[in-house]
Amino acid sequence: MKSWRKLFDNKASVVCLVFLSFWVLLALLAPVLPLHSPIEVFDGQQMKAPVWAGGEARFPLGTDDLGRDMLSRLANGSRISLGFGFLSVVVSVLIGGTLGVTAGFFGGFWDRFVLRMVDVLMALPSLLLAIVVVAILGPSLWNALWAVTLVSLPGFIRISRAAVLAEREKDYVQASRAFGAGRLRQMVLVILPNCTAPMIVQASLGFSDGILNMAALGFLGLGAQAPTPEWGAMLSDSKAYIESAPWLVTWPGLCILSVVLAFNLLGDGLRDAFDPKI
Amino acid sequence: MGRVLIKRLLNAVPTLFGVSLVAFLMIRLIPGDPVLLMLGERGGSPELVTEMRHNLGLDLPLYSQYFQFMGRALRGDLGESIISKRPVWNEFADRFPATVELSAAALLWSVLLGIPMGVIAAVKRRRWPDHLLMSASLIGYSMPIFWWGLILIMFFSVRLGLTPVSGRISALYDVEPWTGFYLIDVWRRGLGFAGFWETLRHMFLPALVLGTIPVAAIARMTRSSLLEVLREDYVRTAKAKGLSFYRIVFVHALKNALLPVVTVIGLMLGTLLTGAVLTETLFSWPGVGRWLVASVQARDYPVLQGGVLLLSVMIVLVNIAVDIYYIYLNPRLRGAL
Numbered sequence: 001m002k003s004w005r006k007l008f009d010n011k012a013s014v015v016c017l018v019f020l021s022f023w024v025l026l027a028l029l030a031p032v033l034p035l036h037s038p039i040e041v042f043d044g045q046q047m048k049a050p051v052w053a054g055g056e057a058r059f060p061l062g063t064d065d066l067g068r069d070m071l072s073r074l075a076n077g078s079r080i081s082l083g084f085g086f087l088s089v090v091v092s093v094l095i096g097g098t099l100g101v102t103a104g105f106f107g108g109f110w111d112r113f114v115l116r117m118v119d120v121l122m123a124l125p126s127l128l129l130a131i132v133v134v135a136i137l138g139p140s141l142w143n144a145l146w147a148v149t150l151v152s153l154p155g156f157i158r159i160s161r162a163a164v165l166a167e168r169e170k171d172y173v174q175a176s177r178a179f180g181a182g183r184l185r186q187m188v189l190v191i192l193p194n195c196t197a198p199m200i201v202q203a204s205l206g207f208s209d210g211i212l213n214m215a216a217l218g219f220l221g222l223g224a225q226a227p228t229p230e231w232g233a234m235l236s237d238s239k240a241y242i243e244s245a246p247w248l249v250t251w252p253g254l255c256i257l258s259v260v261l262a263f264n265l266l267g268d269g270l271r272d273a274f275d276p277k278i
Numbered sequence: 279m280g281r282v283l284i285k286r287l288l289n290a291v292p293t294l295f296g297v298s299l300v301a302f303l304m305i306r307l308i309p310g311d312p313v314l315l316m317l318g319e320r321g322g323s324p325e326l327v328t329e330m331r332h333n334l335g336l337d338l339p340l341y342s343q344y345f346q347f348m349g350r351a352l353r354g355d356l357g358e359s360i361i362s363k364r365p366v367w368n369e370f371a372d373r374f375p376a377t378v379e380l381s382a383a384a385l386l387w388s389v390l391l392g393i394p395m396g397v398i399a400a401v402k403r404r405r406w407p408d409h410l411l412m413s414a415s416l417i418g419y420s421m422p423i424f425w426w427g428l429i430l431i432m433f434f435s436v437r438l439g440l441t442p443v444s445g446r447i448s449a450l451y452d453v454e455p456w457t458g459f460y461l462i463d464v465w466r467r468g469l470g471f472a473g474f475w476e477t478l479r480h481m482f483l484p485a486l487v488l489g490t491i492p493v494a495a496i497a498r499m500t501r502s503s504l505l506e507v508l509r510e511d512y513v514r515t516a517k518a519k520g521l522s523f524y525r526i527v528f529v530h531a532l533k534n535a536l537l538p539v540v541t542v543i544g545l546m547l548g549t550l551l552t553g554a555v556l557t558e559t560l561f562s563w564p565g566v567g568r569w570l571v572a573s574v575q576a577r578d579y580p581v582l583q584g585g586v587l588l589l590s591v592m593i594v595l596v597n598i599a600v601d602i603y604y605i606y607l608n609p610r611l612r613g614a615l
Contacts, residue, residue, distance in 0.1 A: 120296035123590040125549045135574040135582055136307050212422055216556055219424045220571055235425055242428060243436050253425030261420040
């Protein structure tokens with residue numbers, strides 16, 4: 001628990017946690033907040049500027065090219081980015097963690113096989129691999145999720161495998177073996193709790209990668225499809241209005257950047273707190 | 279040297295096999311009939327469907343399909359694009375120099391800026407230059423580069439009118455590809471400095487965008503690596519000898535500190551060569567990345583299959599080259615050669 005205290009002593013990490021809690025709260029509450037619908041089109045209200053640039057109070061952050069409320073689209077977009085980022089991390093931890101832990105624990109053929117798979121996955125740059133998956137499954141939000149998850153697997157596999165390898169031969173594991181602990185017990189109850197630190201760091205970084213890649217796929221038109229208010233897709237839709245309505249371009253990008261930045265900074269803080277070596 | 283090279287290449291064989299399997303299975307994993315999907319709204323007569331199925335080798339049993347695919351690929355035959363009807367290899371060769379030129383420009387500025395940034399941050403550790411540079415690189419590292427590109431277009435092209443928004447060179451200049459690198463080809467066409475400048479202006483924003491994440495990664499790596507080296511015994515010895523701090527940093531420590539940076543740069547090379555997907559799409563840069571995205575959207579599966587195979591093989595080879603260069607640079611490992 002000393003590590004957690006160290007994390008909370010780090011100002012930057014605390015700021016990130018507060019900031020991200022705000023986003024999570026917004027994402028959870030978006031449906032009950034007094035906002036317009038993110039897909040409701042207001043006729044004759046296209047491309048209204050934000051309220052401080054001469055817009056109306058009805059649309060505090062302006063409206064997009066079709067006359068949809070930007071504030072509502074951004075708030076609902078956070079549900080997609082954070083929600084799917086979360087799902088991607090959970091699935092990666094489960095699948096990547098299982099593969100990595102078993103590979104590290106059992107070694108031998110299984111270990112070599114898993115490592116080869118990782119090599120193959122890493123031979124393709126992440127975004128290209130995600131594009132390949134989307135090409136196979138067809139462009140949609142859920143398929144983009146599988147793509148992004150697959151791309152993040154190698155990191156989780158390697159981290160968990162390395163952690164297990166470091167712990168496997170330690171005395172306490174041998175002691176548990178001597179007391180007759182079965183393999184499953186050794187793996188899950190004895191070793192795994194001591195491997196959580198690197199996994200937590202990786203999860204934080206995985207969040208930022210996942211959100212970035214989901215947005216990139218959305219931007220390329222291979223992720224969320226219209227009229228879903230996804231930040232990347234919103235950016236791509238507003239490309240043409242860069243001159244006439246720059247706020248359409250500014251907001252979604254700032255949302256992506258701020259969330260990704262917060263997760264990266266938090267990841268750094270977590271690493272400092274959990275890993276005294278670095 | 280030769281022995282290490284052969285060992286690395288042999289080690290890469292299973293990976294290359296896996297990669298080829300991925301490229302091969304890609305088309306075959308698509309739910310439904312890929313031929314009908316590819317024809318899509320374009321439609322096609324039953325004869326055309328049969329012919330395409332035959333051309334893609336989809337009418338054979340799976341294992342002989344794979345051997346056919348690999349046999350052709352090894353002879354440089356990656357099939358034909360459905361859209362342009364040209365060999366995938368030629369399509370690739372046309373676009374690859376554009377990607378290399380852009381990646382090289384991006385890598386060049388990110389190395390030239392990233393390493394000094396890291397050195398300054400390490401030397402001024404925990405003082406304001408360190409905080410400033412590391413905050414900047416963390417932001418760069420977290421940047422959604424497709425948005426960053428849009429913002430830069432907004433500023434440089436729209437507001438200031440300094441740079442063009444897309445393409446490699448304006449249509450006024452009719453550059454006939456020779457090497458494919460426009461910075462060279464313009465001279466051969468007698469376009470002289472004006473053409474060269476025109477090419478540079480087109481390259482400025484895409485290269486800036488593409489180099490943003492590498493510059494951040496290089497700066498962070500240089501800083502942490504240099505800090506680690508500065509704790510070594512030989513640095514203490516140098517200090518005890520009375521050498522000045524800057525002499526220690528630049529003459530003794532930096533050379534060793536840059537070793538891990540070389541690895542980072544090498545890993546990035548692969549990502550740059552293909553990862554230019556977003557940048558190329560944003561700036562309509564006629565390179566490999568944009569080509570592959572377009573092929574996904576057009577369901578041009580032979581292009582996607584061939585492109586993926588070529589790029590992943592290239593990345594595996596680049597990684598081997600980096601490994602070997604690293605061994606060559608690191609005297610402690612030279613025994614392995």
